Amino acid sequence: MRRIYLDHSATAPVHPRVATAVTRYMLTDYGNASSVHSFGREARRALDLAREQVAELIGAEDVREIIFTSGGTESDNLALKGVARASRRRGDHIITSAVEHHAVLHTCKALEKEGFRVTIVGVDSEGRVDPEEVREAVTDDTILISIMLANNEIGTIQPVRKIADIARKMDVVMHTDAVQAAGQIPVNVVDLDVDLMSLSGHKMYGPKGVGVLYVRRKTRIGPTEHGGHHERNLRAGTENVAGIVGLGEACAVTLEELSHREAHLSRLRDRLIEGLLKMDGVQLNGPRRERLPNNVNVNVNGIEGEAMLLNLDAQGIAASSGSACTSGTLEASHVLMACGVEAEQAHGSLRMTLGRDNSQEDMDYVLEVLPGIVKKLRAMSPLA
Numbered sequence: 001m002r003r004i005y006l007d008h009s010a011t012a013p014v015h016p017r018v019a020t021a022v023t024r025y026m027l028t029d030y031g032n033a034s035s036v037h038s039f040g041r042e043a044r045r046a047l048d049l050a051r052e053q054v055a056e057l058i059g060a061e062d063v064r065e066i067i068f069t070s071g072g073t074e075s076d077n078l079a080l081k082g083v084a085r086a087s088r089r090r091g092d093h094i095i096t097s098a099v100e101h102h103a104v105l106h107t108c109k110a111l112e113k114e115g116f117r118v119t120i121v122g123v124d125s126e127g128r129v130d131p132e133e134v135r136e137a138v139t140d141d142t143i144l145i146s147i148m149l150a151n152n153e154i155g156t157i158q159p160v161r162k163i164a165d166i167a168r169k170m171d172v173v174m175h176t177d178a179v180q181a182a183g184q185i186p187v188n189v190v191d192l193d194v195d196l197m198s199l200s201g202h203k204m205y206g207p208k209g210v211g212v213l214y215v216r217r218k219t220r221i222g223p224t225e226h227g228g229h230h231e232r233n234l235r236a237g238t239e240n241v242a243g244i245v246g247l248g249e250a251c252a253v254t255l256e257e258l259s260h261r262e263a264h265l266s267r268l269r270d271r272l273i274e275g276l277l278k279m280d281g282v283q284l285n286g287p288r289r290e291r292l293p294n295n296v297n298v299n300v301n302g303i304e305g306e307a308m309l310l311n312l313d314a315q316g317i318a319a320s321s322g323s324a325c326t327s328g329t330l331e332a333s334h335v336l337m338a339c340g341v342e343a344e345q346a347h348g349s350l351r352m353t354l355g356r357d358n359s360q361e362d363m364d365y366v367l368e369v370l371p372g373i374v375k376k377l378r379a380m381s382p383l384a
């Protein structure tokens, strides 16, 4: 059976060049980067190269600003907890948005238990944060603003530069979760003027379990884990050399492919969206423009999203309903709710996130198969 993977925002396949690079540091050059012998020195050299590859992709001025972590979740935790705890004497107030990933929102909840105060700004119907609302939320006690660069469910690209300008003027640290943006659109820390930025390997054709926190020089931040002196004392623990090499290579590949990837994916995205909107009772979630090139998210009225996913899967199409983290639960997506979508409709949401290997034929296959599934499910559904 034909199998089509349309869940790249949950995780993307490793690029072949990444797989090759990783294998060497598992099988041959497997030293601990802290060891003095040749094995260790080779691992250290590999880490140095990976740091340069990441710095180049994101425009960091100094490789020492690149801190390797175990993934996007840890990067978000380190950014928020690391800054909040280090700034406690200056203030106790954090600003974030209602559409952030749970790695940010649940970390904020945990920080509230430590006595910090959190303001969660809302979004418009397309999931966009209004920078003016952020400005109005800033007080003398604000120490940190965390707004994602692109949303993982509906692909909305946020006006991060505008928000960063506000943060800079008010002397507040600015973090952005760029996990979904990296690998899809240009992501440059100088252009964005952010102090902290999270990346994850497996969302950009690198390995799972490895990520980056970009930390601009002189940013007030402390570690969350304690141990050895790795990663400039910000992230203790033996470096995941193979994973880091893979992430570095994924950044190098992205640098080469990005403009082509962006053009290819947005063409497929628009073809799919156009076809979907021709169906009855289908609405687009998120914006038409200023949207990730690989993100398609629609509501299909009168249908339970999970049933749609199972039927698509039976036809070889791997999609998702909202985010991977909320599927399998009966909770409606917090992102769609924040956009003002009714809970009942939000349950009929379908996310398809495209990747570099997808083709026009894949989009056409979805458009061929989906109407039949929708028709069948609507006939069965008490909602219709």
Ligand SMILES: *Cc1c(COP(=O)(O)O)cnc(C)c1O
Pocket: 009, 070, 071, 072, 073, 074, 076, 101, 103, 148, 150, 151, 152, 177, 179, 180, 200, 201, 202, 203, 209, 210, 211
């Ligand atoms: C996937 C994701 C994360 C978490 O990254 P992991 O590497 O899977 O821990 C954080 N933020 C966003 C926006 C994501 O999509």
